[in-house]
Amino acid sequence: MKRLKALKKLSFLFISLILTVSCSNDDDDAPEFIPETIVELAEATPSLSNLVAALKRANLVNTLNGTEEFTVFAPTNNAFTAFLTANNFASLEDVPVDLLTQVLLNHVIAGEFASTALATGYISTSATKAGTDLNLSMFVDTSSGVTLNGVSSVDTPNIDATNGIIHIVDAVIGLPNIVDHAVANPNLTSLVGALTTGGNTTFTDLLSIPGDYTVFAPINDAFTAFTNPNTNDLNDILSNHVVAGVTAVSSGLTNSYVKTAATFGATTNNLSLYINTDDGVTLNGVSSVAIPDIIASNGVIHAVDAVIDIPTVVTFATADPTFATLVSALTTLTPATDFVATLSTPNGTDPAPFTVFAPTNDAFSAITVPEESVLTQVLLHHVIGGMNVTSGDLNNPGDTPAPSLEGDNLTVTLPGTGNNIADLTDGSGVSDIGIVVVDVQAGNGVIHVINKVAIPNLTN
Structure with missing residues (x-):
C-alpha cells in the first residue's frame, strides 16, 4: 500500500512538473508544487x-484541506x-448555495475508506436531513464494482x-428520498414492486x-x-407501514402506540401500530426491525x-405486554369460549366492529379472578359489539352509554376525574374506573385501556 501511495504521488509530481515547466517560462528557480490534500x-x-469550483462556492475548501480524514466520491x-x-440549472452559480453544500457533503464520508474496505450496505454521509442533525444514508453496492445509491459508479478508485x-465517480449523487433508497x-425490490403494482404510484x-415520514419497509423475504x-387490500397494508409527520429514528423509539397512514374502513381514523423496544424493535408483535435508521431527505426507513x-383488536392484546393477564383470561382461563376467533372477526361482519375496554395487568392483579363461567361474563362485559366508539364520538361533557356483549350497559363520562382521560361506569354501578389510554385503533375495532376490571351486574 505504501509503495502504491508513493507511485501515485510520483505521478502527480510528474504532472505538476510539466505544468510548472510550461508555465514558468525562464523562471527555473520556481518552487515545485506537489498536490497532497484532497482539494489539491x-x-x-x-x-x-x-x-473544485463547487467546493469553492460552497465554502468547503478549508474543510477538505484540513487534517481530518475524509473519503470523497x-x-x-x-x-x-x-x-x-437534469435539474434545470444553467450553471453551478444557479444552484442555491445551501442545496449545493448538502449535495457536495453527500459525497463526503468521515474517515478514509479504500475501495476494498467498502462493503454492500449503508454508510452515513456528511450531508444532513434539512432541519436536523441526522446524516443522510448512502447505499453502497459492491456486487459489481462500487455503486452508490444506485445512481453513481466509481470509475477511478x-x-x-x-x-x-478520493474515488472518482461518474454521476452526482443527489440527496436521496425514501423512494430513492428503496x-x-x-433487498427492497418487492416493496418497490408493491408500491407501483398496476401502475399505482400513489405511495x-x-x-x-x-x-417527514417513517417507513417500516419489508424486505423481499418478508x-x-x-x-x-x-385478503386485505394491498394499499391498506402498505399504508400500515407508514407513519406520517415524523422522522422517528430507532434511538427515539419506546414502547408506545403510533398512528399509521392506514385508516379504519372508510373513516379518517388512522390505525395504530404498537412499537415494543424490550428486545430490539418489534411492531405489532409480528415484525422486527432488521436494519434501522436509513436516513433520507424526507424521513427514515427501518x-x-x-x-x-392490518391489525385486529386481538393483535394489540397479544402484542402489548400490558395485556398479558387479559390474554390469559381470554384464552387459558376460558377454554369453552373462543374469544380470539370472535374478536378477530373482520370489520363489517357481525359482531364486528368492536369497542373494547381492556384492563391492564395491574387491574387484574387487584381482583380475585373468578371461575370460568363468571369470568366469561366479566370479559364479555368489556366489549361493545357492532360499534367503533372513539373518544371523538363521546358526549363531551356528558355520559355515553352502550350495551356490552354481556348485556349490561357501560357508560363513559367526560371529562374524567383525576388523571383519567374519562371515567367508566360498569354494570355493577362502580363509577371510578379510569380510561387511561384511548383510541388504539385496529382494523376491526378500537381499544381503550382501563385501570380497573369492569364487573357486570351478576345478580340479573
Missing part, C-alpha cells in the same frame, strides 16, 4: 474542475453537467491524499415529496413469506423482516 489533488485533476465534469441539466482518499437496495408520489391470510398486516 482535485485541483491537479482537469476532469474535476467543476467539483468525486464527480467528474461530465457528471456535474448532467446533474445541472483509491487516489490517496494526506487527509483521506429503489437502490436490491411513490407520497414518499417522494418533502416532509413479501415472499406473506400470504395475506385475511427495514423489517415481516409484512405488518
